[in-house]
Amino acid sequence: MNVHPYSIWLAGVFALLTLDSCFQVNGQDHLSHPVVITDTLPTRFGIGRLATAAEIARLDIDVRPDGKGLPAGQGNSTTGKQIFATKCAACHGTGGVGGPNGSLVTSTNPDRKRPEKTIGNYWPYATTVFDYIRRAMPFSQPGSLTNEEVYHLTAYLLQANGIIDEKAVINAQTLPRVVMPAQKLFVPDNRKGGPEIK
Structure with missing residues (x-):
């Protein structure tokens, strides 16, 4: 089975975001913010800035x-x-x-x-x-x-x-x-x- 490298990267990002966005209250996990995964690349990743x-x-x-x-x-x-x-x-x-x-x-x-x-x-x-x-x-x-x-x-x-x-x-x-x-x-x-x- 051929797996696209982007799929592997996306799975890793999802795992990190899921771990990062969880916190525990009274022993139960709660998401601090929802994680949305889509099939297309975002136009911006929310890091950096445009060069002058x-x-x-x-x-x-x-x-x-x-x-x-x-x-x-x-x-x-x-x-x-x-x-x-x-x-x-x-x-x-x-x-x-x-x-x-x-x-x-x-x-x-x-x-x-x-x-x-x-x-x-x-x-x-x-x-x-x-x-x-x-x-x-x-x-x-x-x-x-x-x-x-x-x-x-x-x-x-x-x-x-x-x-x-x-x-x-x-x-x-x-x-x-x-x-x-x-x-x-x-x-x-x-x-x-x-x-x-x-």
Whole structure:
């Protein structure tokens, strides 16, 4: 017999509500409030609140592969190298090679039998390097970097991987034009016959 997971969840909630809503008077159980179970999901569960527009705006910062969503600002690798040494090297190693949380820059060390997956040899879009750094880094304080710092760090990592020139300046117009070496290795899933995901 197949049991829908919602049915199991609903049975558990019913049991908890029933236990929670009972109290005893002179040894007899009495319901403090009725419990109503329906076959449909409620539109609200009575917990939490609606997010404000400002709260949504703080989280709605995704940057697409085509660059849509990139903010104003710009960066260069020289400044990015200094920021990296201060805020990133402890986890990703000096110059982005090594470190306890893995390399970001492809190593030229001949002793490595198999290269690590890095920004230089595995990442498909330069714009999403920016997106990831802005959302998730540094590990101890995600989201604490300014847009300018993220542009500088992105420029440094692209330059350190030999993808852009040391004097290149990246911004919302130039970053989407950077073609990553691994981009051709990623192909869209265009299979048919099931739910299409775009």
